[in-house]
Amino acid sequence: MRVGYTSVVGSDDIEMHVLPFGHDEAGRRGLTGAGTIAALATRSGDELTQRCPRLAELLPGLRAALAVQRAEQPPTRVRLDQLDADERGLLADILGEGEVSGIVALPDRRVAQIQESVFAGLWRVRIEGEGGAPALDYLEIGAIPEIAARAAQDFPAADITIGEPPEGAMNVMPVLAEIRERMAAHRAGAASHVINFTLLPMNPADMAHLTATLGNGPIQLYSRGYGSCRVLATGARHVWSVQYLNAMDTPILDTIEVGDAPTAVRAADEDFQDSAERLGEIIEAYFA
Incomplete structure (x- = not known):
């Protein structure tokens, strides 16, 4: 069976045109597993910590949240508004793009874009800004983002x-x-x-x-x-x-x-534990 979205005059259906994550970050490109390590390997841990102190503080919290998360539990949301542009860029390199991506149509006709990171169960969610307002951009740890489950x-x-x-x-x-x-x-x-x-x-x-x-x-x-x-x-x-x-x-x-x-x-229980371990390896190698 095939269902989808169309745009019909006089209808509430929505035509989806969603730009990929990072489209407004000039010069950036999506990375996965090996690309993440390659990007981090060009910088020393001390330099990374000095240039991105708030990100260095955020990552251990993500690892801890992944370690205790279970598929049946409500997701944990992590805000990113405390990070500057450099830290957001490095975070994008670390997260990469995992297996699952998609879009969610919201009742107010905005669109939420979701992208699983290379750490299964760790998602990035971006919601269109309303009336020219900046997009809402956050991380979520769970089997599936809450915005999708609620929709x-x-x-x-x-x-x-x-x-x-x-x-x-x-x-x-x-x-x-x-x-x-x-x-x-x-x-x-x-x-x-x-x-x-x-x-x-x-x-x-x-x-x-x-x-x-x-x-x-x-x-x-x-x-x-x-x-x-x-x-x-x-x-x-x-x-x-x-x-x-x-x-x-x-x-x-x-x-x-x-x-x-x-x-x-959906992410399973074993995915959270595996992701916590792999994120911990990156933290120890490049931020310790």
């Missing part, structure tokens, strides 16, 4: 209206009935229910009716971990379109998940 709960409808089947429909009506039943039964923290369209015969009329019934949601996420994965919230609460893609961006596994945010875009 998935608050924006979509709690129920769906199942209309008459379209001409030529095969299986869409029992699928919609199953989705509706699972929506009502789902409880936070419970395992997701998966409907696999790769194994279930659904013709174009089925898919068109399914898409029209579920509608568009406020969240688009993309994971480039062990194989690419596209995760889109629908307009029905707890209902997600999850597609696993090949190298040509062609879906090889097309599913609906009814539940909390899919595991493909």
